[in-house]
Amino acid sequence: MSNEWWKESVVYQVYPQSFKDSNDDGIGDFNGIKEKLPYLSNLGIDVIWLNPIFESPLIDNGYDISDYKKTLSSYGTIDEFKSLLDAAHNMGIKIILDLVVNHTSDKHEWFLKSKENTDNDYADFYIWKDPKEDGSAPNSWGATFGGPAWEYVESRNQYYLHCFAKEQPDLNWENPKVREHIYDMMKDWFEFGIDGFRMDVISLISKRQDYPEDPSLAYTKSYYAGASNGPRVHEFLHEMNQEVLSKYDILTVGETPNTNSEQAKLYTQPEREELNMVFHFDHMHLDYGKYGKFSDVRFKLSDLKATLSEWQYQLKDGWNSLYWSNHDQPRAVTRFGNDNEYRIESGKMLGSLLHMMKGTPYIFQGEEIGMKNVPFSSIDEYKDIETKYFYQEMKENGESEEYINKAIYLKSRDNARTPMPWDNSKNYGFSDAKPWINYSHDNDIINVKDALEDKNSIFYHYKKLIQLRKEYKVIVHGDYQLINENDSDIYSYTRKYKDETLLVICSFSPYKINYTCPEDVYNDEFKLLLSNYKDSSNQLTQNITLNPYEALIYHIKN
Numbered sequence: 219m220s221n222e223w224w225k226e227s228v229v230y231q232v233y234p235q236s237f238k239d240s241n242d243d244g245i246g247d248f249n250g251i252k253e254k255l256p257y258l259s260n261l262g263i264d265v266i267w268l269n270p271i272f273e274s275p276l277i278d279n280g281y282d283i284s285d286y287k288k289t290l291s292s293y294g295t296i297d298e299f300k301s302l303l304d305a306a307h308n309m310g311i312k313i314i315l316d317l318v319v320n321h322t323s324d325k326h327e328w329f330l331k332s333k334e335n336t337d338n339d340y341a342d343f344y345i346w347k348d349p350k351e352d353g354s355a356p357n358s359w360g361a362t363f364g365g366p367a368w369e370y371v372e373s374r375n376q377y378y379l380h381c382f383a384k385e386q387p388d389l390n391w392e393n394p395k396v397r398e399h400i401y402d403m404m405k406d407w408f409e410f411g412i413d414g415f416r417m418d419v420i421s422l423i424s425k426r427q428d429y430p431e432d433p434s435l436a437y438t439k440s441y442y443a444g445a446s447n448g449p450r451v452h453e454f455l456h457e458m459n460q461e462v463l464s465k466y467d468i469l470t471v472g473e474t475p476n477t478n479s480e481q482a483k484l485y486t487q488p489e490r491e492e493l494n495m496v497f498h499f500d501h502m503h504l505d506y507g508k509y510g511k512f513s514d515v516r517f518k519l520s521d522l523k524a525t526l527s528e529w530q531y532q533l534k535d536g537w538n539s540l541y542w543s544n545h546d547q548p549r550a551v552t553r554f555g556n557d558n559e560y561r562i563e564s565g566k567m568l569g570s571l572l573h574m575m576k577g578t579p580y581i582f583q584g585e586e587i588g589m590k591n592v593p594f595s596s597i598d599e600y601k602d603i604e605t606k607y608f609y610q611e612m613k614e615n616g617e618s619e620e621y622i623n624k625a626i627y628l629k630s631r632d633n634a635r636t637p638m639p640w641d642n643s644k645n646y647g648f649s650d651a652k653p654w655i656n657y658s659h660d661n662d663i664i665n666v667k668d669a670l671e672d673k674n675s676i677f678y679h680y681k682k683l684i685q686l687r688k689e690y691k692v693i694v695h696g697d698y699q700l701i702n703e704n705d706s707d708i709y710s711y712t713r714k715y716k717d718e719t720l721l722v723i724c725s726f727s728p729y730k731i732n733y734t735c736p737e738d739v740y741n742d743e744f745k746l747l748l749s750n751y752k753d754s755s756n757q758l759t760q761n762i763t764l765n766p767y768e769a770l771i772y773h774i775k776n
Contacts, residue, residue: 272284538575
């Protein structure tokens, strides 16, 4: 592989808590992940991204870190993690960790010392502000999980900023000592042997120092109001690159909420020496409604085409990360496909559409077997802090129970967090104990064992997609061009590289539908690389009749 090996890679995201429990305490762990490495090797992935593995009170499922140097005891010891890392490396699989440095847990020793008084070595490690004259918060910024973004601490007679839960105080990146501590910690993990970082909400680390007060933004999520893409974010990331990242052969991907494609160039252009790629959210916002994320709105294909194409065009010099789902999003086949009659077909179609684009594809655990959203029976079954905040807020707003339940079913982060079903036995092969979160009843028919036994399963389609990326340079390097931008049922595009063209045709319709192949693409030297129907025609003709949710990938010699 080249020194830009991450361009040729496919990343598989493991949510450790829910992947595989090896010691029957109901919680996934390092040894469980290690046990399932042969499965991931069989799929063909190159990199595993692990959600936070560090010590945490788990207020926000590990995104509230209390010690960056220790592993979470329920996941296993540092030696067990090292054993997992070595086993993965021996199979040719790299491992990247989740770096959460916009904030820590309020149980982190830095914060415990910082809140004692205004005159100690850690006093300035977090963002503290004096109250207004009437004792109220410094401004009206709101936290992502609801309520104000400021929490009062009596011992300092000050408020601290938290863009997320009050137990997640934001670090003060303006303080060089904070940055030094973070860089040292990162170096320690690279020396330990990890292969990169996914950087949580990294676009929030630089805040506007005037902390703007705008009444129209009262309790708007703070990263819209002055915390996103702040004045020094690129300076900080360039410094991080110089001090740490440039010294190792690694993958870096930044989670960058509220970042448009123009801003993304600044993070990803190689000559700027910041990050390899970023996760954008534009396609995740296409189905937002009056309450934002928690809505019953369905995306429009024209919007999806416009958004994904914009990012393909804009990041020609940078690099894209490609994803349908992750630990914060609902299941792709429910959200973008058809999780009933055409679950298998639309699951394969969505995989085809994404994996043939330019960028590094990310698969979230269970996506490769077509897992879908979970119809929990009541709010009590949900564990997610964001879902519980929303439920409470909507109840207080007088919203109907029917709307609240539908919005939660469609958008709760817990859809992605139910245990991985390895077979259809009593506990689906995840654990012999009661799991930390309930199983999905769909696991009876949606599980790894059944997927591996069915040669036409989504799993083998994903395996083939990954193989194709290794075989055809056009998939890694080809230029992207959208076809028929106004077609409301079909997403088709080409990728061109040297004398190769890739033609990708994906139907989003539950009905049979006609497709006309562009004249400038069509020629006689073609090969059907992959389709999601057994009886797909090998012929590339001017007019093609597509089955519901059919996906066709043709390779054409120019």
